[in-house]
Amino acid sequence: MKLQVNGSPREVDAEPEMPLLWALRDVLGMTGTKYGCGIAQCGACSVLVDGVVTRSCVTPVGSVAESKITTIEAMEEDALGQKVVAAWVKHQVPQCGYCQSGQVMAAVSLLKENAHPSEEDVRAAMINLCRCGTYNAIHAALSDLAGHAGKETA
C-alpha cells in the first residue's frame, strides 16, 4: 500500500486494518507518534490527516491511503509547525514529554484552521490528556501563539 507521509510517498507493507499508529511506528519506524491507550482516549497518537488532527490509533491505515499524513517528525519543516515548537520551547511546556507529540499536532491543527483561536476555541481543541499536568503551560503557549493572555502557571 502507498501512503503520503510528510510529503513523501512511502510503501507500507501492511494490511488495511492495521492502525495508522502502528504502521507509522513499526512499519515505517517513525516513533515520534506515541501509543498511550489505543482507543482514542488520550491523544498521544495524534497526527494530521489532510491537515486535520486525527487519532491514529483508531485510524485504519487503509482508510488514509489517499490522504496526506503529517507527523511530528515533519513539524519543523512547516512554518506553523516551527512556530508551535518554538512556543513549546519558550513556555517550557513538556515534562515527561510523552504526550507532547500529540499536543503539538493538536495545536498545529487548531492554528491551521484558525490563526487566532479564542480561549474557548483553545479549550475545545486541546483535549489531549497529559498525566504530567502540563495543561496550563500548553494554554500559555497557545495563548501566546493566538495573541492573548493565558492561564497563570507560576
Added chain:
Amino acid sequence: MASLFDETKTQGAGGQTEALFAPEGTQPVNLSRRRFLMGSAGVASGALVLGFGIPLAAPRVRAAEAGAGKAFDVPAFIEIRPDNTLRFLSPFMEGGQGTFTAMAQIVGEELDMDPAVFTVEAAPAGEVFQIMNGRRVTGGSNSVRSSYDTMRRIGASGRAMLLQAGAKRLGVPLAQLSTQPGKVVHAASGRSVTYGELAADARDMAVPDAASVTLRDPSTFRWIGKPVARLDMHMKSTGKAVYAIDCKVEDLLQAAVQHAPRLGLQPGVVRNEAAVKAMPGVHSVHVLEGAVAVVAPYWWHARQAADALDVEWKEPANPDDVRYMPADFATEAFAAKLAAETGRGEQAETAGDVAGAFASAATTLEATYRSQYLHHAQLEPPSTLARFNADGTLDMWLPNQVPEMFQAAIAKQAGLEPAQVKIHSPLLGGFFGRHFLYKDGNPYPHAIALAKATGRPVKVIWSREEEFLRDPLRPMAVVKFRGALDKDGWPVGLDVVSVCEGPSEGIANARGKELDDSALEGITGKSYAIANRRIAQAYVKNPPTLAYWRSVGNSMNDFFYESFLDEMADKGGKDPYALRLRLLAGNARLTNLLKAAVDLSGGWKRGPFTAADGSRRARGLAMASPFGSEAAAVAEVSIKDGQVVVHDIWEAIDPGSIVNPAIVAAQVNSAVALGLSQVLVEGADYEDGLPVARNFDAYSILPPDRMANVHVKIIESGAKMGGIGEPPLPAVPPAVANAVSALTGKRVRAMPLSRETFTT
C-alpha cells in the same frame, strides 16, 4: 526493522555500548585504568568507561591518584568533547521532573561550563553511580537534594583537573589561572584554552580529593537558583525524545501478553493456540509465568493475537504463597471490611496522655475517612527490550527508577552475573512511582523469557489494558479519627487508627520488624501542637498489589489529617486558618509558609462568597511536610452541575533552597494536577476480582478542562534542602476538600469527589 536504534543520536538511550558512544576519533578509556582510579571501591566490569573525550591511547595513570579514596570518579560522569560540549551521565532518571537539567546546572556551575552545552543521559547500572551511600534511587524526591553536594564536588574536581592541564599547556603556574565558562584563562597574558582542547590532557591529571576542592561562593552562582531552560524541551516538542517503548535493535521481535485475569492464576491449555498461530504476522505463542504471550515482528499483530487467546486459567495450589487476587474481591466490600475493623492498631506516634485528654475534654468528635486505589497511569505503557548477546551478556532497555535493583533481579532470572547485564534507562514517559521493582508489576520477566525462547531480541509492550491489570496500586485506607477539644474549642487530643497496608510492606508482601513509615506519613510527623495524641496502624492486607505513588503515604494521609483538622476547627467554632496559626505558634518556618500561601491568594477569605461571575465559591487550606519540604495550599472551588470546579490553587512551598525556580513551578503545576486528579476524579475499583477499568475510557484522569489556575510562591528559608517532585501534591486534595465543605456545609471524607453530587 526499518531502522536500528541509533544510540549515537538519541538521548535517554542510557547507553553502555561503548564504541557507539565514543566521540569521533576517540575510544573509551581502558577499563584497567578505571579500576585503578576506583581503588578499593572497584567498578563493575561492563560499566561504561569514559574519559575526557580523549583519543585512544595507552592508559597513563599516575600513582598519586590511586590512594585518594575520597576522589569521585569524575571521568565516569563527565565527558568533555573536542567541540567544547559536554556529555554528563546522570545517576538519576529523567521522567519529566527536570533532574537532567538540574544536574547540568549544579555540575556546570562548579565546572564552569554553561548547562546549555550539556547533553545528559541516564548512567548505566554500576557501583560508581550509586552515590546515595552506596545506593541509588530516582524516587522520594531525592535526586537533587541527595546529590547536590556530590555534584558540586564532581564539577569542581573536573575544573581542578582542567586547570592543572591548562597550567601545563600554557606553561604558567596554576595560581595564575582562572576559568571562564568552557575555558581556562591566563589573564596576565590574555591567553586562554578551551576545555575541549584540554580534555585529553585533563584525563591524566590527578582527580583531587573531593573534600579538598574549593566550591563557588553561592552569591556568585550563575546557574544554580536561576530559571535555566530545560535541556530536553526541543526534543520533547519534536518527537525526538526516545522512551523505552521506542527502542529498537536489529532483528527485533515484539510481544504482547494476555495476563491472568487475576494475579496468582496460571495458564493451562491455550484452547485456540493453532488458530492464534495462524493469525497474520504471528511468529509464536508462549506460555509464561502468569501470562501467555504472542510474538510477532509488528506489535499490532502480536496484540491482536494476544487478545484473541483463549486460555484456561488455573487456580494456584497454594494461594497463600502468592499475592493472590480472590475471585470475590470488590473494592466497596473491602472498604466496608476496613471500616469494620475495631482494633486499636500498633502505635506509630504517641505524645502526652490521650486517655486523659479525652476524659477531660469539653467536646469530642469522631469521623471516618477513606481513600481509593489509584493507578499511576503514566502515559507511556510499560515495555522492556531484552537482547542476549553472543558474548553471553544481556542488554536490557527498560523504564526504571532503580537500575542496580533491576540489574540484580534480571541477572537472577537470566542466570547471569549482574555485571553481564547492561541496563539501558531511556527517558521515562512519566513514572510517579511506577517504575520501581514490583513483583509481577514489570514486563522484564516476559522479555527475558521470550528472548530466550525465540533466540532473538524481543520487546514486550504491555497494552494499556494489560498494564491496568498489573499496575500495582496506591493503597486504600480507612482512617478513624477522634478529636478532643478543650472548653475554648481548641484541639487538645487526637486519636487516629489507620486501617491499611502500607506500600512498603505491600511491595515486600510481608510485614517488617518496624511499622511501615509509608503507611502513616502525613498523619504522623505533623507539626501542629496537639499535646496528646496517638497515631496507630491496624494492619489489614490488601488483595491488590501495592505501590509507591507520587508522594506515597502523604498522597492520602494529609487529605485525612488536614480535613479532620478543619472538622475540629468547625466543631470548636474556630476559623481553620486561625486554628492552624495557633497550633503552629512558635514555628516560624511553617507560620511564615502558611501566611505566604494565604497572602498569595490575596488574604484569607473562606467564604462562601459570590464571585464576579455570579458563582458561589469558597476556599479551603491545608499543609503538608513531605519529603523534606514544606507546603501550604489554598484552593478556591465552586459547584457546577453537582460537581466540584477548582478555580485556583495558590501554593507556597519551602524546600529550604532550590536549584531551578522554573522547574519548581512546573513541578508544582504537575503535582497540583495529580492532586486534583486524585481528589476529583480518580479511583481504581474492583468487582469480582477484576479491575472495572482497563483503559482511560473508564479510568478517569484529570482532563485539561478541569485543571485549575496555579499560583506558586517559592520560599527559600535556608533550611536543609528538601524534595520538589512530590511535596507540592499532598496539600492539594485536603485544600479542595476543605473548600468544598466550607461551600456546601457537607463534610467530604472520601475521594474522589466525583462519586458524590454537591449543591451549594
